[in-house]
Amino acid sequence: MSHRPAAPAGDEGGAGAAPARQWWTVAVAVLAQTLVLLDNTVLNVAMETLADPVHGLGASAADLAWANASYSLVFAAGSFAGGALADRYGPRRTLVAGLALLACASALAAFSDGATELIVTRGFMGAGGALITPATLAIVTRGTAPADRTRAIAVWASAGGAAVALGPVVGGALLTRFWWGSVFLVNLPVVAVCLAGAGLLVPELRYAGRRVLDPLGLALSVLGLGLVVYGVIRGGRPSGWTSPAALLPVALGLVLLAAFVVSQSRRAAPGFDVRLFTEARFAGGSVTLLLLFFGLAGQLFYCAFYLQGVHGLSTLAAGAVMSAAAGGIVLGNQVSPALSRLLTVRWCAVAGILLSSATFGGYLLFDADTPVAWIAGTLFAQGAGIGLVVAPMTAEMMAALPPRYTGAGAAINAAARPVGSTLGVAVLGSVLATAYRGAVRPELTGLPPGPREKALDSAEATRAVARSLNRPELLAAADRAYLHAMYVTASWTALLSLAGAVLVIGYFRPRPSTTEAGSGYGAAPSSNRAHRG
Numbered sequence: 001m002s003h004r005p006a007a008p009a010g011d012e013g014g015a016g017a018a019p020a021r022q023w024w025t026v027a028v029a030v031l032a033q034t035l036v037l038l039d040n041t042v043l044n045v046a047m048e049t050l051a052d053p054v055h056g057l058g059a060s061a062a063d064l065a066w067a068n069a070s071y072s073l074v075f076a077a078g079s080f081a082g083g084a085l086a087d088r089y090g091p092r093r094t095l096v097a098g099l100a101l102l103a104c105a106s107a108l109a110a111f112s113d114g115a116t117e118l119i120v121t122r123g124f125m126g127a128g129g130a131l132i133t134p135a136t137l138a139i140v141t142r143g144t145a146p147a148d149r150t151r152a153i154a155v156w157a158s159a160g161g162a163a164v165a166l167g168p169v170v171g172g173a174l175l176t177r178f179w180w181g182s183v184f185l186v187n188l189p190v191v192a193v194c195l196a197g198a199g200l201l202v203p204e205l206r207y208a209g210r211r212v213l214d215p216l217g218l219a220l221s222v223l224g225l226g227l228v229v230y231g232v233i234r235g236g237r238p239s240g241w242t243s244p245a246a247l248l249p250v251a252l253g254l255v256l257l258a259a260f261v262v263s264q265s266r267r268a269a270p271g272f273d274v275r276l277f278t279e280a281r282f283a284g285g286s287v288t289l290l291l292l293f294f295g296l297a298g299q300l301f302y303c304a305f306y307l308q309g310v311h312g313l314s315t316l317a318a319g320a321v322m323s324a325a326a327g328g329i330v331l332g333n334q335v336s337p338a339l340s341r342l343l344t345v346r347w348c349a350v351a352g353i354l355l356s357s358a359t360f361g362g363y364l365l366f367d368a369d370t371p372v373a374w375i376a377g378t379l380f381a382q383g384a385g386i387g388l389v390v391a392p393m394t395a396e397m398m399a400a401l402p403p404r405y406t407g408a409g410a411a412i413n414a415a416a417r418p419v420g421s422t423l424g425v426a427v428l429g430s431v432l433a434t435a436y437r438g439a440v441r442p443e444l445t446g447l448p449p450g451p452r453e454k455a456l457d458s459a460e461a462t463r464a465v466a467r468s469l470n471r472p473e474l475l476a477a478a479d480r481a482y483l484h485a486m487y488v489t490a491s492w493t494a495l496l497s498l499a500g501a502v503l504v505i506g507y508f509r510p511r512p513s514t515t516e517a518g519s520g521y522g523a524a525p526s527s528n529r530a531h532r533g
Contacts, residue, residue, distance in 0.1 A: 021201070021203075022144045022148065022152075023152075024197075024201045025139060025140075025144075025201055025202050025203065026139075026140055026144065026152050026155060026156065027197070027201075028139075028194060028197035028198055028201050028202055029095075029135075029136035029137075029139045029140050029156060029202070030136070030140075030155055030156055031190070031193065031194055031197070032095060032098075032099065032132050032136050032194045032198075033132065033133060033136045033137075033156060035102070035132075035187060035190050035191070035194065036075075036102075036128075036129040036132050036133055038170070038187075039071065039102070039106075039125055039129065039187065043067065043068060043071075043122075043171070043183065049175055049180050049315065050063075050064060050067070050115075050118075050180060063115035063119070066115075066119045067115065067118050067119050067122055068122075068297075068301065068425045068429075069425055069426050070119045070120070070122045070123040070126065071122040071123065071125055071126040071129070072126060072297070072419070072421040072425070073123070073126065073222075073225055073226055074123045074124070074126030074127050074130065074222070075126035075127075075129045075130045075133075078126065078127050078129075078130030078131070078218070078222070079130045079133060079134055079412075080217070080218060080221060080412075081130065081214075081218050082094060082098070082130045082131045082132075082133065082134040082135065083134040083138075083409075083412070084214070085097075085131065085135075086134050086135045086138045087138075090204055091134075091135035091136075091138040091139045091142075091202075092135070092139070092198055092202045092203070092204055094131050094132075094134070094135040095131070095132055095135040095136065095139070095194075095198055095202070096195060096198050096199075097131055098128045098129065098130070098131025098132035098135065099128065099132060099191050099194050099195055099198070100128075100191075100195075101124065101127055101128035101131065102125055102128030102129065102132065102187065102191060103128075103187060103188055103191040104124075105121050105122075105124035105125040105127070105128060106125060106184040106185065106187040106188065106191075107184070107185065107188065108121045108124070109121035109122060109125060109181070109184040110181035110182070110183075110184040110185045111181060112181075125184075133417075136156065137153075137156060137394075137398075137413060139202060140152045140153060140155075140156045141153065141398055151337075153391065153394055153395045153398065156394075169316075169319045169320055169323045170183070170186060170319075171183045171315065171319055172314070172315040172316035172317070172318060172319030172320065173316055173319070174186060175315040175316070176314065176315060176316045214264075214267070216263065217260055217263055217264055217267075220256050220257070220259055220260035220263065221257070221260050223253070223256050224253045224254070224255075224256035224257035224259075224260055225253065225257070225419070226253070227249040227250070227252050227253030227256065228249070228250055228253035228254065228257070228423075230249045230253075231245075231246045231247065231248070231249035231250035231251075231253060232246070232250065232423070232426040232427050232430055276409060276412060280507045281396055281397065281507060282397050282409065282412075283507065284503050284504060284506065284507025285393045285394075285396060285397040285413075285507075286397065286412055286413065286416045287416075287500075287503055288349070288353070288389070288393060288500040288503050288504055289389075289390070289393060289394075289413070289416040289417060289420065290416045290417075290419055290420035290423075291420065291496060291497060291499055291500040291503070292353065292356070292386060292389055292390070292420065292497065292500055293416070293417045293420030293421045293424065294420040294421070294423055294424035294427075294428075294496060294497075295356070295357075295360055295424060295493045295494075295496060295497040296356075296382075296386060296420075296421070296424070297420065297421035297424035297425050298424035298425055298427065298428030298429065298489070298493055299360055299363075299382075299424075299428075299490070299493055300322065301424075301425050301428065301429055301432075302428065302429075302432050302485075302486055302489055302490075303322060303379075304318060304322065305459065305460075305482065306363075306366070306482070306483075306486055307321055307322070307375070309459050309460065309463070309478075309479070309482060310368050310479050310482055310483065311368065311372070313372070317372075321372055321375055321376050321379070322379060324376040324377070324379040324380045324383070325379040325380065325382055325383035325386075326383060327380055327383060328379070328380040328381060328382060328383025328384035328385070328386070328387060329383040329384070329386055329387040329390075330383075330387065331383070331384050331387060332352065332383065332384040332385065332386060332387015332388040332389075332391075333387040333390075333391045334387075335384075335387070335388065336348060336352075336387060336388050336389075336391050336392050337391075337392070339351070339388065340392045345392045345393070345396050346504060346505070348388055348389075348392055349388065349389045349392060349393055349501075349504045350501050350504050350505060351385075351388055352384075352385040352386065352387070352388025352389035353385065353389060353497060353498070353500045353501040353504065354385070354498075354501060355381060355382075355384060355385030355388070356382050356385030356386050356389070356497060357385075357494045357497040357498045357501070358381075358385075358494075359378050359379070359381050359382035359385065360382070360490055360493040360494040360497055361490060361491070361493075361494035362378045362490075363486055363487065363490035363493075364487050364490055364491065366483075366486070367483060368479055368483070389500075394413060397409065397413055398413065428489050428492065428493060431485075431488065431489045431492055432485050432486065432488075432489045433458065433485075435484060435485035435488040435489065436458070436459060436481050436482055436484075436485035437456050439480070439481035439484040439485060440455070440456065440459075440462060440477060440478065440481035441456065443474065443477035443480075443481065444456070444462075444474075447465070447469070451465045451468070451469060455474070459478045459479075459481065459482040462474060462477070462478040462481075463475055463478050466478065
């Protein structure tokens with residue numbers, strides 16, 4: 001990227017912004033970012049309802065996986081374009097465009113007639129999120145004074161905690177009183193507040209140079225990621241992981257992603273600058289965040305089914321239990337600055353990853369009789385571990401880059417989360433479905449072919465067949481099979497999460513840094529530029 005930042009008032013770190021004004025700006029960015037993440041968590045508690053053929057859409061396990069994945073998939077692939085648009089037209093205009101698109105798509109999603117329409121509209125919601133998230137991080141990074149930037153980024157990262165808290169609770173409360181489409185219509189008043197705040201409180205923050213958009217690169221990234229996720233989801237179907245329907249899309253998707261990387265590396269002004277990954281801390285942090293959200297999104301996916309299916313909790317009660325993770329995230333975010341000063345960012349992040357990995361593995365101790373309070377406590381500890389990682393890691397990654405890479409760095413940082421979430425739901429959802437099918441198959445002996453095939457699709461489908469055929473013994477069989485599948489999936493979740501700790505230890509080696517010696521967060525921009533040479 002050959003462009004360099006201009007230096008209007010409020011840009012280049014917002015050095016000229018009034019202290020009160022800059023925190024109002026941060027508040028608008030955080031509210032918008034919370035909305036984006038809320039849309040990714042609110043659907044978890046609605047899965048059981050959407051699978052219901054009477055009260056929902058009768059969606060299959062694959063439909064539900066795609067409803068989750070389509071949002072994250074388009075969000076991830078579109079984040080590269082979102083970062084470029086924020087640099088080209090300014091983050092405020094990009095934020096407004098993303099909010100408008102998200103509102104329109106939310107209204108359409110609420111009135112979907114079937115699973116296919118819901119999947120498509122969720123994709124458009126993801127496109128809105130792809131514009132919002134890079135813009136909000138750029139606003140927070142460039143719209144605050146250098147002395148306040150670390151704190152502002154930590155507040156921005158805390159939006160994840162608010163979303164984890166509000167998503168299940170809001171979703172459960174709405175589903176208890178209204179139809180499932182209400183979980184999407186709730187976005188509209190929040191968007192209205194954000195649009196008013198963007199117009200009144202967010203300053204213009206533009207670069208003098210204007211980035212050139214790359215439609216070909218965007219198409220390659222969208223198609224590549226889409227084919228990989230499609231193949232992974234197909235692998236969880238009865239045909240298995242070795243079927244051409246699973247292997248061919250994954251292989252073709254990887255080829256397209258490789259072509260995307262090669263094409264970007266050869267451009268003078270790429271939309272996705274692969275040279276950013278020559279900065280070890282930025283590269284290691286990106287992959288670490290991807291693995292962290294891989295585990296978190298996949299775990300939330302099967303936790304919702306566990307609480308509502310095996311424990312029999314209502315949507316509201318399940319949402320309240322899952323919101324315990326939010327309290328932990330808030331605690332982790334508050335503790336992380338002091339802990340990173342004491343241990344350095346490296347070991348603070350390692351501690352958080354180890355704690356969250358332990359809670360992923362803690363699902364091996366859960367069964368149908370596990371006290372709900374114990375489950376909530378585990379989720380609280382999980383949130384605390386995640387909170388210890390996300391805020392300092394984000395600040396460190398952004399501080400590791402020169403100012404001219406702010407938009408691109410924000411896009412990649414933003415993309416790491418939905419890419420991880422997309423792959424987490426797709427991969428772990430497929431592992432869950434495969435393990436469940438293998439465990440429940442022996443229990444379905446004697447059923448007619450049609451109901452037997454339907455019962456193999458998911459635990460919800462098995463319970464529906466049990467009720468329709470008056471076979472109460474199948475209800476207990478579905479619970480046993482689901483617990484087995486959850487244990488298998490939780491084991492893989494914990495092991496993959498631990499890989500993030502290995503990356504942090506390897507990439508975040510101690511080095512001279514005035515920030516690590518002082519504030520404990522990231523690296524001072526000046527020392528980083530010297531470090532990068």
